[in-house]
Amino acid sequence: xxxxxxxxxxxxxxxxxxxxxxxxxxxxxxxxxxxxxxxxxxxxxxxxxxxxxxxxxxxxxxxxxxxxxxxxxxxxxxxxxxxxxxxxxxxxxxxxxxxxxxxxxxxxxxxxxxxxxxxxxxxxxxxxxxxxxxxxxxxxxxxxxxxxxxxxxxxxxxxxxxxxxxxxxxxxxxxxxxxxxxxxxxxxxxxxxxxxxxxxxxxxxxxxxxxxxxxxxxxxxxxxxxxxxxxxxxxxxxxxxxxxxxxxxxxxxxxxxxxxxxxxxxxxxxxxxxxxxxxxxxxxxxxxxxxxxxxxxxxxxxxxxxxxxxxxxxxxxxxxxxxxxxxxxxxxxxxxxxxxxxxxxxxxxxxxxxxxxxxxxxxxxxxxxxxxxxxxxxxxxxxxxxxxxxxxxxxxxxxxxxxxxxxxxxxxxxxxxxxxxxxxxxxxxxxxxxxxxxxxxxxxxxxxxxxxxxxxxxxxxxxxxxxxxxxxxxxxxxxxxxxxxxxxxxxxxxxxxxxxxxxxxxxxxxxxxxxxxxx
Numbered sequence: 001x002x003x004x005x006x007x008x009x010x011x012x013x014x015x016x017x018x019x020x021x022x023x024x025x026x027x028x029x030x031x032x033x034x035x036x037x038x039x040x041x042x043x044x045x046x047x048x049x050x051x052x053x054x055x056x057x058x059x060x061x062x063x064x065x066x067x068x069x070x071x072x073x074x075x076x077x078x079x080x081x082x083x084x085x086x087x088x089x090x091x092x093x094x095x096x097x098x099x100x101x102x103x104x105x106x107x108x109x110x111x112x113x114x115x116x117x118x119x120x121x122x123x124x125x126x127x128x129x130x131x132x133x134x135x136x137x138x139x140x141x142x143x144x145x146x147x148x149x150x151x152x153x154x155x156x157x158x159x160x161x162x163x164x165x166x167x168x169x170x171x172x173x174x175x176x177x178x179x180x181x182x183x184x185x186x187x188x189x190x191x192x193x194x195x196x197x198x199x200x201x202x203x204x205x206x207x208x209x210x211x212x213x214x215x216x217x218x219x220x221x222x223x224x225x226x227x228x229x230x231x232x233x234x235x236x237x238x239x240x241x242x243x244x245x246x247x248x249x250x251x252x253x254x255x256x257x258x259x260x261x262x263x264x265x266x267x268x269x270x271x272x273x274x275x276x277x278x279x280x281x282x283x284x285x286x287x288x289x290x291x292x293x294x295x296x297x298x299x300x301x302x303x304x305x306x307x308x309x310x311x312x313x314x315x316x317x318x319x320x321x322x323x324x325x326x327x328x329x330x331x332x333x334x335x336x337x338x339x340x341x342x343x344x345x346x347x348x349x350x351x352x353x354x355x356x357x358x359x360x361x362x363x364x365x366x367x368x369x370x371x372x373x374x375x376x377x378x379x380x381x382x383x384x385x386x387x388x389x390x391x392x393x394x395x396x397x398x399x400x401x402x403x404x405x406x407x408x409x410x411x412x413x414x415x416x417x418x419x420x421x422x423x424x425x426x427x428x429x430x431x432x433x434x435x436x437x438x439x440x441x442x443x444x445x446x447x448x449x450x451x452x453x454x455x456x457x458x459x460x461x462x463x464x465x466x467x468x469x470x471x472x473x474x475x476x477x478x479x480x481x482x483x484x485x486x487x488x489x490x491x492x493x494x495x496x497x498x499x500x501x502x503x504x505x506x507x508x509x510x511x512x513x514x515x516x517x518x519x
Contacts, residue, residue: 005356006410008164014418018157020348021323022077023068026338027145028331029098030062035464036105037112037143038062038095045091047491048498050117050126054084054490059130059142061113064088064097070150074344074423081337082474087487089474099338099467101232101330102203103143105460108210112139120501121512122309125285128513132284132291135274140207144232147331147338150303151351152323172320176253178355179302179321183250184362185354187370190299190328191377191388192404193350195397196431197343198229198381199330199444202452202459208236218449222458229381229445230330233299233374246289248296251361253321257313260296263289282509286517299328299374311519324351333448333463336470345427353411382440398435405432 030038042049042061049057058065066084071077089097098104106112114130117123133142153161155171162174169177202224208215213236215223225231246263249255264286271287285291293312304315304322326347331338362370369389377397380386387394405428412424434442441450452462479487 005165005358009161009356010414011164012160012418016157016160017415017418018154019072019419020352021070021072021152021154022074022344022348023070023150024077024081024339024344025068025148025150026066026081026331027058027147028064028066028338029060029103029143029145030064030092030095031098031104031464031467033094033096034105035096035460036107037103039111039113040095041116043091043093044495045488045491046088047494048118049115050120050123050494050501051497052490052494054487055088057115058145059112059115059133060139061115063115063143063145070152074341074348077344078337078339078341081339082477083479083483083487085337086474086477086479087484089471090479090484092471096464096467096471098145098463099331099333099336099470100459100463101145101200101230101333102459103145103207104463105204106140106143106206109134109139112143114139118498118502120498120505121507121509122501123498124282124509125513125516128282129285129291129295131282133295135283136271141237143207144237145331146232146327147329149326149329149339149344149347150323151326151348176302176316176320179324180250180252180256181359182324182351182354183300183302184359185357186300186324186326186351187250187362187367189350189354189404190370191373191381191397192401193326193328193347194229194233194374194377195381195401195440195443196346196434197329197332197444198233198378199332199448200230200232201225201228201445201449203231203236204458204460204463211236218452219458221460222452224449224459225379227380227382227386228378229443230328230378232330233328234378246296248298250300253302253316256302257317260290260293260313263296264292282513285513299326301325301327309516309519314519326351330444332444333466334444336473342427342430345423346431349408349412349415349424349427352415353408356411357407382443382446384439398440401435405435 032038042057046055054067056065057063066081066088068077068080071080114127114134117126158171158175162171167174202218202222205221205223208223216226218224228234231237246259248259266289267287268289271284274284276282276284276287290296302316302321303325304319306312306315332340332343373388376386376388384398386397388397388400390400408428412428415424416422436442440446452458455462457465
């Protein structure tokens, strides 16, 4: 930890610490009782996937995305996420909410229904964007699920922090620069999160039925990476050749948004060959490297809430960075809601320390080393002999991980001293215990393989069994009558809002799309 910035923070009075603002977006597939991806439409009882603020869909009609509001504590956030899950589980009927990041049984692209959002122009835009992902990358990789963790610090903190550092920028520019400071250090350390929270070492054989790979056979229906932590974040997960040419710069806001803007307006030959329409129907938004900003896959994103019809980079340029979205977290299959309290508290500690550590700008050479570290832990994170490049030298990953956890101790003590209790010390101790087990047997990826082996089950069978257990737990817990009524009202309101959008619009979609891309 950089003494200068940590020492500045340590001079704060407890009343100067305003805590974290946090939320989570948790994805998960609907599957039938046999563990096959659901072919049914988004349940009407869950409202409109276009306008519901808490329940929507990601890529597929079967891929739910549950969204908490911004919360001021881990307990509040998890209770909100649990309530959304309880409502969803109540309305799924015979279907099951898949607990793992890697998908259930599939039968090729055709078995993965693309999400539908109605006939409004914005609804059609969302659908065409997903069609574009299908023709560019195929649908299989889009069936993978994860948890996105959103974190920000309140403006009250930023004002005190800015004054303490003697900074004279506008608050908007100061916050953006500080969030990018955090992001640069996140990129330097993100490999640690793949070791501590990677939980997708195995997958169903149907996922790689027509794909070459170097996985090991677990059983007739399952392949696994012998030392992998997260197949979701590896070569079989989110990646593509076009995006490897982007060189997105995470050093500052202006270069970040300009690089994304260039990608959205730079044609890519393979996508030009596909074309925008096929048989009179739109199959992608454009033929550029990226259709829209959201197509860029990264472990972290600086974000800003958008207004209706506003593009993400427009919002960032106009109002600066509002929060950080961590996108590399696998679902925790041992939790009924996919994340757990200790994990979230550790993430807060980890991210705040990224703000305190010295954060020089990342050059091309360092960027390549960071990418290699990340890929190595994703693919071989349970290899005791794995070495990473840190500070220009090769170091054992286990030693590097221990050093990073040691570095977090003073900050955990400081936060617990301000808040009272042992929240952050306990979260840190939980991560230490994972690394204390021989051969990394305490990390989630090892626990998944152990659980499958001890039950004599492959990925499909074990995933379905765990998902049913979580469903039973959440259904038994049930919902408070008022909370249930509030969710039912949200569903009804969202459906009415979608209908109103569709009634009011009269602009042809092709004209809307042209105007959208020129904005």
